[in-house]
Amino acid sequence: MSKRQIVEISTQEAKRQTEIINILSQRIKGKNLKFCLSTFGCQMNARDSEKIKGMLEEIGYLQTENEDEADFILYNTCCVRENAETKIYGRLGALKGKKRENPNLIIALCGCMMQQDMVVETLKKNYKFVDIIFGTYNTYKLPELLQTRLETGENIIDIWDSYKDIVEDLPDARKYDHKACVNIMYGCNNFCTYCIVPYVRGRERSRQPEDIMNEIKGLVADGVTEIMLLGQNVNSYGKTLENPMTFAALLKQISQIEGLKRIRFMTSHPKDLNDELIEVMASHDNICKSLHLPFQSGSSKVLKRMNRHYTKESYLELAHKIKKAMPNIGFTTDIIVGFPGETEEDFNDTMQVVDEIGYTSAFTFVYSKRTGTPAATMEEQVDEQVAKERFNRLTALVNQKAAEALSKYQGQTVEVLLEEISKNNRSVLSGRTDTGILVNVEASEDMIGQYVPVYIKETKSHYLVGELAK
Ligand code: SAH
Ligand code: SF4
Ligand code: F3S
Numbered sequence: 001m002s003k004r005q006i007v008e009i010s011t012q013e014a015k016r017q018t019e020i021i022n023i024l025s026q027r028i029k030g031k032n033l034k035f036c037l038s039t040f041g042c043q044m045n046a047r048d049s050e051k052i053k054g055m056l057e058e059i060g061y062l063q064t065e066n067e068d069e070a071d072f073i074l075y076n077t078c079c080v081r082e083n084a085e086t087k088i089y090g091r092l093g094a095l096k097g098k099k100r101e102n103p104n105l106i107i108a109l110c111g112c113m114m115q116q117d118m119v120v121e122t123l124k125k126n127y128k129f130v131d132i133i134f135g136t137y138n139t140y141k142l143p144e145l146l147q148t149r150l151e152t153g154e155n156i157i158d159i160w161d162s163y164k165d166i167v168e169d170l171p172d173a174r175k176y177d178h179k180a181c182v183n184i185m186y187g188c189n190n191f192c193t194y195c196i197v198p199y200v201r202g203r204e205r206s207r208q209p210e211d212i213m214n215e216i217k218g219l220v221a222d223g224v225t226e227i228m229l230l231g232q233n234v235n236s237y238g239k240t241l242e243n244p245m246t247f248a249a250l251l252k253q254i255s256q257i258e259g260l261k262r263i264r265f266m267t268s269h270p271k272d273l274n275d276e277l278i279e280v281m282a283s284h285d286n287i288c289k290s291l292h293l294p295f296q297s298g299s300s301k302v303l304k305r306m307n308r309h310y311t312k313e314s315y316l317e318l319a320h321k322i323k324k325a326m327p328n329i330g331f332t333t334d335i336i337v338g339f340p341g342e343t344e345e346d347f348n349d350t351m352q353v354v355d356e357i358g359y360t361s362a363f364t365f366v367y368s369k370r371t372g373t374p375a376a377t378m379e380e381q382v383d384e385q386v387a388k389e390r391f392n393r394l395t396a397l398v399n400q401k402a403a404e405a406l407s408k409y410q411g412q413t414v415e416v417l418l419e420e421i422s423k424n425n426r427s428v429l430s431g432r433t434d435t436g437i438l439v440n441v442e443a444s445e446d447m448i449g450q451y452v453p454v455y456i457k458e459t460k461s462h463y464l465v466g467e468l469a470k
Contacts (some may be wrong), residue, residue, distance in 0.1 A: 010167045010370025013140065013150045017055070017170060020143040025060045027150070035061040036070035039425040040088065043230050043266070044201070047181045048139050049076050053109075054171035054180030055142055062258060068255055069097065072106045072146075077113035079196055081368035085113055099129040106149065108132035114159055115200035118371070128155070135159040135203055138169040162202050162427045163187070163395055169212055177396070178449035179226035179262075179419065180219050184212055184250065188232035190269065192296070193374040194305045194339060194367060196260055197232060206231075206238050216257055223449070226262035226417060233333055235395035248276040254285040261435065261451065262417065266292040267301075267334075270318055271309040282325040289326050290436030293319065298353035299346035302339050305378070312349055319357050320330070328362045330405075337394055338367040338387025347390050351397055356403045358436055361462060365390050398461035406437065406459040414439070416454045418447050438463035 035056050052074065053063065064070055073095065078084040088109075099105050107130050113119050114135045123130055132145050137160040149156050163186070174180050188197050189204040216227055229251075231237060238245035247265075254263055257377040265285055270293055281287045297303055300311040310318075323329055335350060354362070366387045369376045416439045422428035429443045431454075441454050441462055454466035 008164045013165065013167050014170050017140060017143045017167075020147050021054040021055060021171070022092065023060050024143060024147055024150075025058070032355070033061050033071040034064040034069055035072040035074065036064050037074045037076065038091070039076045040084055041076075041080060041112060041324050043181055043228070044183075044186075044232075044386055045076050045078060046109070046175075047183055047230060048136070050174055050181075051139060051172050053410060054143060054173040055140075056435075057173055058171040059143065059146075067095075070079050071104065072108070073098075074108045074110065075112040077109060078130075079113040079116060079119070079370070080210060081365065082332065082370075083368070084118070088113060092130070096127075096129055101234060106131045106146070108134070108142075108145075110134045110136075110142075112136055112196070115161075115172065115194075116372070120157065120159060124157070127324065130356045132157055133157045134158065137161075137163045138158060138466050150438050166205065174224075176419065177223055178417070179228070180224045180361070181228045182205065182212060182215055182219070183229050183231070183425070184229045184234060184247075184265075185231035185237055189236070190233060191307060191374075193305065194336065195379070196370040196373060199372055203280060204233070204236065206239060206241050208352075209238075209245060209253065212250065213253060213257070216254060216260065219387040220257055220259045225260065225449075225451075226264070227254075227260065229263065229265035231265075233269040233272060235268050235274070235277065240290070244278060246274075248274070248280040250286060251277070252280050252284070252381070255280075255286050256360060257296050261286055262288050262435070264288045264290065268293050270295065270315050273318060273322075278322055278325050288436065289328050289331070290434070291322065292332045292334075293322075293355055296334060297342070297346065299342070299351035300349075302342055302346050302349075305336060305341055306336075306375075314352065316353065316356060328435055330433075330437060331357055332361050332363075333357075334363045335394065335398075336365050336367050337390045338382040338384075340367070340375055340382065341380040342367075342382055342390075347394075351394065352395070354397050354401055358405045359398065360435070361402050362398045362407045364391060364398060403459065403461050406461075407466055409433075409437065409456045409464050410459050411456065413455045414455050414466075415451055416441065417451050418449065420448060421445060440465050441466055441468060 017319050030088055039045050067073055077088050095107055109130055115135055131149050145156050185206040187202040187204045191198050194267045230242045237247035246258050298312050415432040418431040422430045422440055428440050430438055430440050440452055453469040455469045456464050456466045458465040
């Protein structure tokens with residue numbers, strides 16, 4: 001399909017959904033209806049949920065955090081690990097009673113988990129009270145699906161097996177005033193052997209650079225100063241565009257936008273991170289010196305079985321090269337333990353990488369078998385107890401190294417963007433350094449969104465404690 005056709009379909013689709021939003025808003029006017037949206041999984045889902053929220057608010061629904069007072073309950077689901085799915089089934093079980101008490105309640109499920117045939121079959125059989133089921137490729141169709149449900153009273157299942165077009169310009173409700181996430185691409189082509197994402201999010205496709213630039217300019221005009229660019233592998237951005245473009249070139253363009261103070265991005269795949277990107281990061285002050293660089297395993301043998309296309313040595317070399325260009329860089333990572341075939345020796349390689357790089361934080365996971373992925377049928381699945389025990393050793397080292405990395409900030413004054421009220425104490429705001437580290441500071445709520453110098457008094461295991469510098 002040519003670019004022109006895609007743009008035309010997108011505009012038509014956006015227009016259609018906008019018309020339906022208007023019809024629905026007449027229908028529910030004055031009824032004071034509320035929706036409760038729970039989001040599971042990664043930033044991709046979080047971003048999709050902002051779009052879902054935007055459409056529902058445009059229709060006239062009010063948001064509530066309390067399912068008991070909701071007229072419309074939605075779960076935006078994740079299936080990256082088994083426990084993500086177990087959680088959803090658990091929550092769904094509890095909804096059954098609510099639906100019996102209030103037959104007008106509408107329940108919708110969407111997101112990655114819905115892209116698996118097995119799940120939809122289970123829902124059809126055992127969870128008949130779910131009213132609307134849709135997937136990752138047609139999130140934008142929610143207004144139409146809701147309209148059909150309201151008009152026919154029938155359960156709606158609309159799952160596509162690939163994307164048709166990228167729909168731009170629908171309503172959108174951002175969570176924060178000062179920072180925002182922007183998708184630069186969707187899907188993934190990497191097929192790491194453990195991972196379900198390519199099956200539920202489809203092939204990689206990049207948004208047009210003009211669309212990305214316009215979205216960011218609009219956000220900045222709206223008061224946003226920090227953006228997070230999202231993609232499963234941002235380093236391969238632009239390869240499939242009609243006029244191919246590198247991620248580094250996109251980043252360079254974005255960094256020229258006046259008023260944009262901080263640019264972050266995730267996730268970087270080590271196999272595609274090149275010198276051009278390092279150079280652009282190092283030479284632009286508004287590109288944050290923080291990098292999420294998942295290594296998954298330190299063993300070259302396991303990495304090969306994972307289909308990651310790099311080795312322990314090449315990963316370490318890359319990380320050191322980045323450190324040399326940006327000595328203050330804050331590294332974070334993702335690690336899996338217990339991948340099929342992982343021996344004690346392989347695990348020690350993982351420990352060595354953590355020891356050598358010293359991440360400021362790391363997401364650690366026990367390998368979870370995902371049906372349909374190549375790793376699920378690999379021999380030598382690791383015993384659960386062994387994996388658990390390795391996991392505990394790994395998290396102990398990750399925490400120790402993170403504390404060491406954070407302690408270097410003690411006594412320094414750093415610039416912090418104050419982002420939100422701390423979860424535990426209303427007179428404390430949390431924010432982040434340019435290098436991505438969480439800082440708690442005593443400050444008043446009206447300072448949210450400001451960049452302030454903070455003197456670091458204390459280091460905790462996962463964050464810093466500071467005071468506003470005079
Ligand atoms: N695109 C990103 C990651 C997306 S999923 C990347 O390549 O880094 C987020 C993390 O979940 C992965 O980095 C991996 O560490 C973890 N993960 C994915 N599938 C998993 C599985 N089957 N079991 C355990 N962890 C998994
Ligand atoms: Fe999954 Fe690998 Fe794609 Fe990341 S790069 S989403 S881990 S397949
Ligand atoms: Fe993200 Fe989970 Fe989907 S990690 S892409 S929400 S499977």
